[in-house]
Amino acid sequence: MSIRVMMVDDHPVVRAGLRALLEADERVEVVAEVDSGEAALARLDELAATPDGAPDLVLMDLNLGVGPDGIETTRRLRAAHPAVQVLAVTTFDDEADIVGALEAGATGYVLKDSPTEALLAAVQEAAAGRSVLSPEVQQRLIARMTSPGTALSAREAEILEALATGATNREVAKALFISESTVKTHLVHLYDKLGVDSRTAALRVARERRLIR
Template sequence: MPDAPIRLLIADDHPIFRDGLRGMFADDPAFEVLAEAENGARAVELARALQPDVILMDLRMPVMNGVAAIKELTRLGVPSRVLVLTTYDTDRDVLPAIEAGATGYLLKDAQRDELVRAITTAARGETALSPSVATRLLGRVRTPDTPLSARELEILHLISQGNNNRETAARLFISEATVKTHILHLYAKLGVNDRAAAVATAFQRGLLPLE
């Protein structure tokens, strides 16, 4: 049997952009758009009712913004993954969204293939970070041979053993949102965009033991 389609909820206050996304996935059997929300409050309402696999969440919306909506979804225990899809890539936009519980962060100028990869990655519960966002963060926080904190090394070690975010959080007695924030910092410090590259780079630099 073919894999079930990834079920999507689109949350954006611009109807034309929502229409464009819906049209993008209309003929792709790998995805199913369940509904659209024009603000964060409506997104939370629909997510609770429909339980989509991935929510494509804009940040700046009326009534309730994206970060507030992500926090509410986390508080309510809604299992849907949130992939931020926005125009803004400043530090004050990126970090609060990840800390609130977003699984990934992508800019609206991303190509379709990049968006599809990010959605698929987010649906697996893995961090999906736009290369341009990673590059911006890298330029802000990285210095030559930026040392990893003890907590970042712990998380990196658990990632190398195949633990996902939830398993890592459980082992360290911290929240998944905290794990995601540390992973975001790891990516910036190591100059990578995904978990596999982070582990490979860590081994190359001798940050992880060869077992």
């Protein structure tokens, strides 16, 4: 029995290349491809209502342009269709993206420049519900676990990502549905973790350590 896959990526050239790679393997069948998070959720509902049912696995890019990103789409997808596995396939190996995707329910996380054999193996593992991570991703998570005092929480990373856009504390609070005082408290904690005393320094160090994009 083949593994039924849906691809979610907003770049048609990338989708075409990935589809060709997957369909060269007789164990894999690509049943759908979409270019946004909203389209992914709608298409999955449609497939789930057909006789063949929902796909076994969704290959999820994280940066989807307009609408919900890959992490939010993964969270909503897994809530609506818990039997469908998600494999994040992306160019980003930032700690915030890795942790965010896994916390949202992704079964695995691999980079787009992974060797063909490694990517196909990841599809097999993720479809079976087994965790799979690129070597680079494993190293980042190991570093996080061995230095827990300096690792940023998912919320702290979200706040830094928002600050990187030039948003004020009030704007960050509104975007994340938390109070401004909560934002300030998180800033105090992450300044301490990064060994800095300003948001400019925090953003610089976070980028150097590839904690954010």
